Amino acid sequence: MDISNITSQATATASQAQSNDKKKLGQEQFLQLLVAQMRNQDPINPMDGKEFASQLAQFNSVEQLVNVNDGLKSLQKSQEMMQMGMTNSMAASLTGKEVRALSSKVHLAPGEEADINYKLNSSAEQVDIVIKDGSGTEVRRASLEGVGSGENSWTWDGKNGSGARMPDGNYTVEIQASSGDSRVKALTFTEGIAKKVRFGSNGVMLTVNNVEVPIGDVEAVGKGIL
Known part of the structure; x- marks a missing residue:
């Protein structure tokens, strides 16, 4: 088998690969290895053309x-x-609109009360509404009995367990619901007018009721949800 033509073609291809910055390093190595294999093959038992083609x-x-x-x-x-651009455009269009979003945060404004909204997966014999401050310390616990499934609301007067007014700011709400020995799944949410949109490293955030929520946690938009 005359491999002189094959050798010259392979060598030319290898040279072209080395001179082209867009070629992968793996391509150059393969061609160089193939040429070396052909140059050092046994003259008595040369490489078969089918093997080379393979x-x-x-x-x-x-x-x-x-x-x-x-x-x-x-x-x-x-x-x-493209998805980021669409998300940013959609977020900007939500300002000034009524939205409902999942959130465990609640804002206590000066001299005002705060509505705590939550949804139960099923009815619960007992529901404990636990409010914690920014450090995670429990400041108020309210226990309710016989709460139905679906959407529910409880109004926090802004006071701690001792009856003292708490400082204004954001607090975390935890819903602990149960029926007998079984826990009942619960989610907290906030409803209000989207006041501001912020584009940050953590994604797009909407400000609702003075609480920031990720745009992905928005459940509903439009009139009639409040």
């Missing part, structure tokens, strides 16, 4: 897979940028 076919398949993978990464990046 190796080239395998190399082309790998190269195509690499190109496909690069294309998918590029497509994913484009989709992420």
Whole structure:
């Protein structure tokens, strides 16, 4: 088998790969290895043409897979940028509108009370509403009995367990609901007018009732939800 033409073609291809900055390092290594294999083959038992063609076919398949993978990464990046743009546009359009969003935060304004809204997965024999300050210390606990499933609300007068007025600011609410020995799933939410949109490293945040909520936690938008 005369491999002089094959050798020269492979060598030329390897030289072109080395001079092209866009080529992958794996491509150069493969071609160089193939050329070295051909130069050092046994003259008595030279490389079979079918084997050579098979190796080239395998190399082309790998190269195509690499190109496909690069294309998918590029497509994913484009989709992420498009999705981010759509999210930002949608968030900006929510300002001034009534929204409902999942949130465990509640804001206590000067001299005012605070409504605590929550949803129960099923009716509960007992519901404990636990309010904690910024350090995680419990400041108030209210126990309710015979609370129905679905949406419920309780108004906090802004006082702690001793009857003293708490400082204005944001507090965390935890709902502990149970029926007998079984716990009942509960979620807290806030409803109000979206006042501000903030674009930060943690994503898009809406300010509702002086509490920031991620835009992904918004459940409903529009009139009639309040």
